[in-house]
Amino acid sequence: MHKAEKIWLTLSFGMIIGFMLITGYQAFAKDMGPPSYGERIDPQNVDETAPFDNPGVKQIGENEYEVIMTLQIFSFTPNKIEVPAGSTVHFTMTSKDVTHGFQVADTNINAMVMPGYISKITQTFDEPGEYLVLCNEYCGSGHQLMGTTITVK
Amino acid sequence: MEAIKKEYWKDKANKALGISPEDARITKSYLIVAFAAILVGGLLGLLQGMNRAGILELPVWLNYYKVLTAHGLLLVVVLSAFFTIGYFYAGLSHSLGGLLPKVRKMAWIGFWMKIFGFVLAVIPILQGDASVMYTFYPPMAAAPMFYIGLVFIVLGVWMLAFGAFINVANWRKNHKGQHIPISFFAMGVFVLLFFGSLPVAIEVLYIIPWAFGWIETINVMVSRTLFWAFGHTLVNIWYMTAISAWYVFVPKIIDGRRWSDLLTRIVVIALVIMNITGGFHHQIIDPGISESVKYMHVFMSLAIGFPSLMTAYAMFAVFEKTARKKGGRGLVGWYKKLPWGDVRFLAPFIAMAAFIPAGAGGIVQSTNQLNQVAHNTMWVVGHFHLTLGMTVVMTFFGVSYWLVPYVSGRVLTKEINKLGVIQTIVWTIGMVLMSGAMHWVGLLGSPRRTSYSTYFDNATALSWDPYLFFLAIGGTLLMIGVLLQVYAVFHMMFLAPKGETEFPVADVEEDATPTPMWTERWGLWIVLMIGLVSMAYVIPLVDFIVNAPPGSPPFKTW
Numbered sequence: 001m002h003k004a005e006k007i008w009l010t011l012s013f014g015m016i017i018g019f020m021l022i023t024g025y026q027a028f029a030k031d032m033g034p035p036s037y038g039e040r041i042d043p044q045n046v047d048e049t050a051p052f053d054n055p056g057v058k059q060i061g062e063n064e065y066e067v068i069m070t071l072q073i074f075s076f077t078p079n080k081i082e083v084p085a086g087s088t089v090h091f092t093m094t095s096k097d098v099t100h101g102f103q104v105a106d107t108n109i110n111a112m113v114m115p116g117y118i119s120k121i122t123q124t125f126d127e128p129g130e131y132l133v134l135c136n137e138y139c140g141s142g143h144q145l146m147g148t149t150i151t152v153k
Numbered sequence: 154m155e156a157i158k159k160e161y162w163k164d165k166a167n168k169a170l171g172i173s174p175e176d177a178r179i180t181k182s183y184l185i186v187a188f189a190a191i192l193v194g195g196l197l198g199l200l201q202g203m204n205r206a207g208i209l210e211l212p213v214w215l216n217y218y219k220v221l222t223a224h225g226l227l228l229v230v231v232l233s234a235f236f237t238i239g240y241f242y243a244g245l246s247h248s249l250g251g252l253l254p255k256v257r258k259m260a261w262i263g264f265w266m267k268i269f270g271f272v273l274a275v276i277p278i279l280q281g282d283a284s285v286m287y288t289f290y291p292p293m294a295a296a297p298m299f300y301i302g303l304v305f306i307v308l309g310v311w312m313l314a315f316g317a318f319i320n321v322a323n324w325r326k327n328h329k330g331q332h333i334p335i336s337f338f339a340m341g342v343f344v345l346l347f348f349g350s351l352p353v354a355i356e357v358l359y360i361i362p363w364a365f366g367w368i369e370t371i372n373v374m375v376s377r378t379l380f381w382a383f384g385h386t387l388v389n390i391w392y393m394t395a396i397s398a399w400y401v402f403v404p405k406i407i408d409g410r411r412w413s414d415l416l417t418r419i420v421v422i423a424l425v426i427m428n429i430t431g432g433f434h435h436q437i438i439d440p441g442i443s444e445s446v447k448y449m450h451v452f453m454s455l456a457i458g459f460p461s462l463m464t465a466y467a468m469f470a471v472f473e474k475t476a477r478k479k480g481g482r483g484l485v486g487w488y489k490k491l492p493w494g495d496v497r498f499l500a501p502f503i504a505m506a507a508f509i510p511a512g513a514g515g516i517v518q519s520t521n522q523l524n525q526v527a528h529n530t531m532w533v534v535g536h537f538h539l540t541l542g543m544t545v546v547m548t549f550f551g552v553s554y555w556l557v558p559y560v561s562g563r564v565l566t567k568e569i570n571k572l573g574v575i576q577t578i579v580w581t582i583g584m585v586l587m588s589g590a591m592h593w594v595g596l597l598g599s600p601r602r603t604s605y606s607t608y609f610d611n612a613t614a615l616s617w618d619p620y621l622f623f624l625a626i627g628g629t630l631l632m633i634g635v636l637l638q639v640y641a642v643f644h645m646m647f648l649a650p651k652g653e654t655e656f657p658v659a660d661v662e663e664d665a666t667p668t669p670m671w672t673e674r675w676g677l678w679i680v681l682m683i684g685l686v687s688m689a690y691v692i693p694l695v696d697f698i699v700n701a702p703p704g705s706p707p708f709k710t711w
Contacts, residue, residue, distance in 0.1 A: 001416070005466055012462035016455050016516075023451060023520050033444040034437050034525045040702035043373075073710045098293050098708050099373065101529050105598030105613045110438055110525045115292060115373055116702030117440035132613040136529035136600035138286055140293070140710025141218065144606035147614075 035111040035121040043115035046070055046096045057081055065089045071113045072096040074142035076133060082151045088124045089150075101137035104150060112137065125152040171653060176246035177560040179260045181646065183239025184557060186268070187232050188642045191546075194227030195635035202587070202628025206621050207605045217604035218284040218711060223275070225287035229541070230306065231271060233391045236549050238263075238313050240394065241342060243560060244335035244401075245317060247656045249324040256316040263312030270305030273298050284711040286602065288380060289360075291371045294707030297364040300357050307354045314343040325673070332414060332668045335658060338397035340675060341421040342390055348682065349386030349429055352379040363707060370704025374441055374697045378433075382690065385432035388541060389457065393424050395548035396464055399501060402552065403468075405659035406497045409475030412467040414661055418672040420467075423460040426682045430689035431457050434519035438528050446693055447521060453689055454519040461512050468505055496573030497565075497657075500551030503581050507543035511536065514592065529602075532595025535588040542631075543584045547577065550638055555654055557645040564652035569641050576641065580634035587627025594620035 027033035046052045047070075055068045055077050063086050070077045071093060083089055093102055093113045100113045104123070111119045125131070135146035172180075197220045203209035204217055211217050242260060246252045252260070276298060277283035283295035321336050356379035363371045400417050404410055411417070433450035436442060473487055481487025492498050514536045518527045527533060554573050558565050595601075599617045608614040 001413075002470075005470070008466045009459075009463065012459060016458055019516065019520065020452055020455060023522065024448060027444060027448060027521050032522050034447060034521050035440065036442055036444045036447060038441050038443065040441070040700065042703040043705050044703065073708075098710055099290050099377075101600070103529070103598065103600065108522075108525055110528050110530075112436075112439045114377075114440060115705045117374070119440040130612070132598070132608055132611045134598075134600055134603075134608060134614075136603070137290075138218065138602040140708075141216065141284075142710075143218075143602070144604045145608075147606070147608035147611065149611065 035119055037118055037120040039118040040116055041094055041118055043095065043097075046094055051092065052094060057083070060090075063087045067091045069093045069102075070096050071100040071102065071135065073098065073140050074135070074146040076102075076135075076146070076148050079133075079148035080151070081133075081148075082153065083125060085128045085152050086124070086126055087152070088122060090122045091120065093119045093121075098139050099137050100135045100139050100146070103134055103136040105132040105134070107131065110136070125150070128152045171562065172243065172246055172560055172656075173251050175257055176243070176252050177562070179252070179257065179264075180239040180243040180246075180556070180560045182264060183235045183242070184553070184560070184642070185646070187235035187239065187549075188553075188639050190227045190231035190235065191635055192639050194224050194232060195632055197221075197224040197227070199628045199632045202624040204605050206623075206625035207618060208622075208625055211604075214281075216281070216284065216711075218286070218602075219278060219281055221602060222284050222286050223278050226271075226274065226278070229287055229387070233387075233394075233541070233545070234267070234306075234310065237342065237391065237394045238310075240398075240549075240552060240556060241317065241335075241339040242313075243556060243656070245320050245339055248333045248335050248658065249320055252316075253320055253323060256320045259312050259316035259319075263309040263316065266305050266309030266312060270302045270307075270309060272302070273305060274302030281711070282709075288384065290380070291360060291363070291373055291376045292705035292708050293710060294360075294364050297361060300361050300364055303357050304354070304361075307350045307357070310346055310350055314347040317343040330670070332673075334401045334411065334414065334417065335397065337418060337672075338393065338401065338421060341425045342393055342397070344425055344675065344679060344682075345386055345390050345393070345428055348679070348686075349383050349390065351383075352429075353383035356380055356383075366707075370706055372697065372701050373705050374439070374701075375694065377439070378436065378690070378694060378697065381432035381435040382429055382686075383432070385435060386429045388537065389424065389428045389431065391541060391545045393421070395501075395504065395545045396420070398548050398552050399464070399468055399505060401659060402555075402657050403498065403501050403659075404471050404475065405657035406495065406555075407472070407475050407492055408479070409471055409659065410662045411659040412471050414665065414668040415672065416463065416467065418668065420460040420463050422672065422678050423463075424457065425678055426685060427453065427456050427460075429682065429686050430454070431519070433689060433693075434524065437519075437521055437524040441697070442693055444521075450689065451520055453685070455516060458512065458516055461508070465505075465509070494570075494574060496570050496577055497551055497554045499574060500554075500577045501548045503577060504544045504547035504551065507539055507547070507584075511539040511544055514539065527595060529600060530595035531591045531599045531601055534601045535591030535593075535595060538584060538588040538591065542588070543581075547580060550576070550580070553638075553642055554645070555657055557642055558649060558652075558654040559656055561646045561649070562651055562653075563645060563649035564654055565645060566649055569644055569649065572637060572641050576634055576637040579630055579637065583627045583630030583634055585627075586623050587631065590620045590623030590627070 051068045058066045060066045095113045095115045103110045111121045131150040133148045277296040283299040285293045285295045430453040434454040476487035476490035479490040481490035517523045
């Protein structure tokens with residue numbers, strides 16, 4: 001093997017390992033890992049199961065809100081959410097039918113919402129504005145209409 | 154030494170005789186299906202691009218999601234599989250002194266099984282009973298016929314895989330101690346095709362009784378995981394097919410020598426062992442999987458980057474060495490000595506260059522936090538149009554300019570070469586515009602697999618429109634590219650002047666060290682692969698099964 005190739009491969013290997021270390025540091029030390037909540041639920045009895053028997057926005061602290069949300073073709077319950085600027089919002093979600101995606105444009109909120117599983121994701125909304133919420137996993141003929149907004153005032 | 158000499162003479166004999174008509178017919182049939190698929194699939198792609206740009210409203214009977222399902226299936230499964238098989242079978246026929254009669258029969262049985270499977274799968278798609286995309290995530294349920302079609306496709310692929318194994322094993326028995334570059338890649342690809350399609354075969358066999366209603370519910374997470382163990386392996390199989398052409402044929406086309414056979418084989422072995430586990434990064438933002446399992450999978454996905462970086466070095470080293478031998482000078486000035494006007498070099502070269510941003514984008518999106526930004530947005534669509542649409546497909550195009558005349562007993566004319574160069578340029582501009590816009594608008598939040606939508610005139614969604622317009626421009630250029638390419642293939646297959654076209658396998662360097670025999674220990678590589686797959690999948694799959702939530706009934710939501 002040529003010396004230049006050894007250097008190249010060492011750099012390549014170092015680059016991949018460096019990438020892994022930064023990713024690991026961010027995920028585990030900085031708590032920036034992807035949404036990975038593990039709790040299960042009966043997908044055919046979502047409406048009868050707490051907390052989804054009472055979906056909505058609840059204030060749980062100063063500037064802190066919990067959103068209990070169900071996703072179903074082709075809507076979000078609740079929709080048209082409003083929170084004050086600076087709020088930290090904890091989303092707890094599940095699907096009542098097929099696999100959906102929960103994405104909020106201009107934020108890092110992006111989570112799969114699957115039948116049988118509860119997804120959790122948290123975001124602090126500092127900037128006021130109207131945020132577009134959309135389903136980003138193909139879920140049927142009305143998939144392109146599955147959107148709503150979060151208004152931060 | 155004696156063996157090498159004998160090999161050399163057999164090679165000469167092969168070249169003089171060309172491919173046998175029976176073997177040529179197999180490859181011709183596979184290539185015709187592949188290019189028919191790109192013609193139809195490309196047209197469907199154009200319709201989507203137009204719709205997504207907001208300038209074409211599709212009629213109800215030709216709904217966006219139906220078109221998208223067919224586009225995906227035709228290009229990701231039909232085009233790639235048929236090209237790969239036709240290409241490797243020509244390679245096996247050439248380098249192993251013809252296909253065995255038994256293997257030829259298997260190739261035909263596999264061919265018709267796949268065609269039959271595609272017809273079965275396409276009927277419900279056209280009827281609107283299977284708008285489930287090529288990923289068909291349960292609990293969306295297509296008509297059972299769709300899944301039965303998929304079973305036949307997988308069985309057909311296995312037939313071809315075993316045909317290749319039988320032919321290679323037979324050759325090895327009679328040629329102890331010898332090495333053939335293209336059949337090594339073929340082994341790698343067919344081993345992966347077999348093991349990679351096992352999980353999806355299990356998934357589909359488990360979906361069928363559920364789709365018929367014989368069992369009430371399905372485990373959504375298990376089926377999704379089995380799908381991606383296959384889905385990502387599949388795209389890497391096409392990538393490995395493309396690099397086989399870079400390592401084996403491109404050096405010959407530029408009058409150079411092959412890269413070290415040992416290092417080439419290490420790349421193949423690494424890709425075979427590490428590939429299947431890469432699929433899990435499609436599930437990084439899924440619920441129900443712990444962060445530590447996801448982190449392990451990020452590592453397993455990124456490991457595939459290493460053989461790719463080895464390849465990057467190898468390719469440019471071959472180019473530089475060849476160009477310098479021809480009198481090229483300067484730090485980078487040697488590039489002038491490369492045959493830029495030869496489509497057989499130009500197309501695969503641009504394909505390689507495209508893999509630099511494509512591979513980097515892949516590393517980005519398979520990494521935990523960054524995946525969360527890009528997942529299921531248009532970024533991902535931009536990514537696989539750069540990888541599959543440029544790196545893989547442009548290599549296939551470049552290969553077609555010698556493979557098609559080789560099997561049809563004709564030659565590549567100057568005019569078709571020129572047409573090919575124009576096609577390559579049109580395709581490059583189209584893909585760069587389209588996939589560039591897709592990457593960008595994806596970062597802004599525009600979702601994939603969604604027909605045109607303003608989300609009730611939302612300002613954010615409306616701000617994506619200028620980017621999405623490039624999908625129509627790129628799509629139009631790509632459709633022109635498809636037409637040029639299909640015409641070129643048609644010409645080389647049926648109209649070009651008769652003559653001998655060489656099967657351009659490059660030689661190794663004169664001072665090359667012999668390839669060590671341990672590289673041929675396929676049993677060991679397969680055991681290592683299974684070991685790694687088990688490491689990756691046993692823990693999450695057992696968790697999904699043992700701690701399964703109540704299952705889901707089938708839904709038809711379109």
